[in-house]
Amino acid sequence: MQALINRALRQADELVLVFNYMDSKGVVSRRVVSPVRMIKGERLMALCLSREEPRQFHLKRCSQMRLEWASNFVMPVPMVRVPLEQLVATLPPAKSVAEPQAAA
Incomplete structure (x- = not known):
């Protein structure tokens, strides 16, 4: 995960991060973000493209x-909210940093 974040930070004008995020209430949603920087305590500051704010x-x-x-x-x-059953059923195996996916 850290390698993906580092690459997105280096190529901030070209790449975004897409991930599932569980909020403090346990609700999981798919997020698309443009990373800004890492924050002490294992947190990422990023521009959320859904909420249009940091x-x-x-x-x-x-x-x-x-x-x-x-x-x-x-x-x-x-x-998009991600149902918990879907989240567990679709966990992919860990992969190395690859080229971003192109638009279909």
Whole structure:
């Protein structure tokens, strides 16, 4: 996960991070963010493309993180809730940093 974040920070104009995020109430949603910087305590400061404002994300609450081309998204990006059953059923195996997925 840290390698993906570092790459997105280095290529902030080209890449965004897409991940599932569990809030403090246990609600999981898919987020698309443009990272700004890491914050002490394993948190990521990023521009949330759904809320159109800076947000802090606790890394321990992030899952299924991947890189995407920023050009694939236009704000505001709809925030989709992810049912817990779907979250558990679709956990992919850990992968190394790969090229972002192109738009279909």
